Amino acid sequence: MRPGWRESDVTDMPMIGTHIDTFDGMERVPGGPGARLRWARTRATDFRAAFASTGTPDSVDTCELVTLPYPTKFGLFRASTAVAPFLSITNRMLVIRWRESDGRQRVLLFEPSDFELGRKTPYFAALGARVPSPLQSLVLKEHSTVLDHLSRLGIAPEDVDYLLFDHLHTQDLRRWVGTTAPQEDLGGGVTPRFPNARVIVQSDELAAMADLHPLQQPWYQAGTFKDIRPDAFLALTGGRILGPGVAVIPTPGHVFGNQTLVLNTSTGIWASSENAIAAECLTPEHSRLPGLARWARTWQQEVILNANSLENTAEQYNSLVLEKTLVDRSQVDERFLQFFPSSELTAAWTHPGTAPTFSHRAIHHRR
Template sequence: MTRDPEPTGFAQLTQFDGARNAAMPQDRLRAIRHGAEALREQLLAGPPVRFARSFNLLRIPYPAWFAFTGVYSQQLLKPHMVHLLARTTLVQYDDFEGRLRTLLFTPADFEAGNATPYFKRLSDQTPKFLHKAIAPVYQTVLQALQSCGVSPAQIDYITYDHLHTQDVRRWLGSADAPGLLPNARLLVHRQELANVHGLLPVQAEWYCPHGLDDIPATRIVAFDGSIQLGHGLALVHTPGHTEGNHSLVYRTDDGLRVSSENGVAADSWAPLQSRHNGIRRYAQATGAEVILNGNTQESSNDQYLSMVLEKTLAGTSSLHGFSNVVPSAECSPHWLFPGAPASYLWGETSFGTPVRA
């Protein structure tokens, strides 16, 4: 089955307009907090999404000095490498006209993504017999959809907080082959889209070459700023990790969840609560409210502001005392990389009941 594309019908969010314009960083921080508090109240006053569930996809070895920027450089963190568990999140919600919509957040095509220069070099330097042990795959995106009875044709949108390592041609189709998600369109911040087409060398290390090549223009929806897609679901511009980075925000029955790769662990948004001595001591010594995932550091100040935005918007869980920000790629223990500095593990999360095809 196929559907003709409809108008997007998204609502522009204005709470952060001008928030980063002040000359003094502390003034920007106050404006960001104020905007996040206002948007939090707005989203909590509305209904939740119908369904949200995350699925484990694969593990990725990752340098600790990227994952916990600052902490490692102060020699407060011992592991050389950590393991990130990458997930995709499926969300079903009602748009503003009452139609059911289905969105996939960070659906990774990890086979095509291996062409990303940084990971290609890492792979080439590692004996092939170790690949499956170092980077185990748990399931594909299509297997995740099948496990909850949602068909590929139900997916209206796919989106990524940023396009590092992503090749979306398998999902959306190109001149060579039709897409496996026949009705899906890519939602991408306009600045992220512009960057992909004109990367500097330090950025190109993390982007998959040709990941958007030959995709029909009708399958890409670029947006500016922050937008609300429908009831209980928003994409909030959180620049810093990349200039066009955005975070997924969705309303459940117990509050708000934010998903992001600005950080890699619950500790990243609440370092003073960390059970890891090095992270907690770093936060106490510096006053840092957040710990950046800093593999590119396109703008560290903006990323810091964005992580404060995320934790303010998400709020704090009464169950575990950490912010309700779920890393889209979570630092987690693995037998090859013991000692993961993560005080609380989100794991796979689920809310509501899916509407099946």
């Protein structure tokens, strides 16, 4: 089902923040993906210093939402030799607050997944139908909801300005931004829980969702966007500085319109996306996960992708190297980088051989 907006709606949407021209033109780099890899590495190096000079946000809080099973062959691509067919990932929301130059406070939610509705994503719905209910309780754990976390942090839903996802796989936004027509499965009309929030998204992804390719269909709930008004979105073309130490940059590959949150904090620069599911996937030579270090050494691949969708694998590799070049090293263990997976590999006794060597679990920042 096609979403209710037209292509012209996407291109006419208002912009936000300050445009980042550093990453413009990747698709026009002469040569193949190898040339674009070198370009991405150089541009990330150039952007590091400029981004650090923008300052830092007031705070970054990390909120656990849900831990769920995920196929090992997706999360660790072809590198893992673990016998377990599934591993566990924990989806977390970041709450970022900053002040504009005029003193107005801004609140951005990164990955505020409505995981109850997310279960209806075709791939996960089919997977859930095959797993007996008693087993589901062993491998799926709901930690807390988006709204409960905000209440704990003292943030009213109407004070949220922006919702941001690295991409819109599994997302159903109807309860967050409301609909223009009654929704039978939700019991009628839907009043937005975040009445003043706009969804920041790359225009490439919105355009793709209007006419999904068969390889994309298992991962999107495009039909749920049909009755969402176009002005609920802020569609970007490229990167933006959103506030002091807060940026979103294009990282295409996992999906055509993939994007990465970049933060400058008291410990340096972080990047967060789902291009990889563990920090060690950016430095696999230090990984104790079965197969990863050997795979990287054998095939001279410096990163291990999260590859459930293969829209453009070489470009996703390049994007992950861009993220790797951009961030600082962990102050906890310098072998690993401050890459924070939006869904992070989590140890589970039910999935032997998939316990991470190192986990961030959270980003903590107060200015």
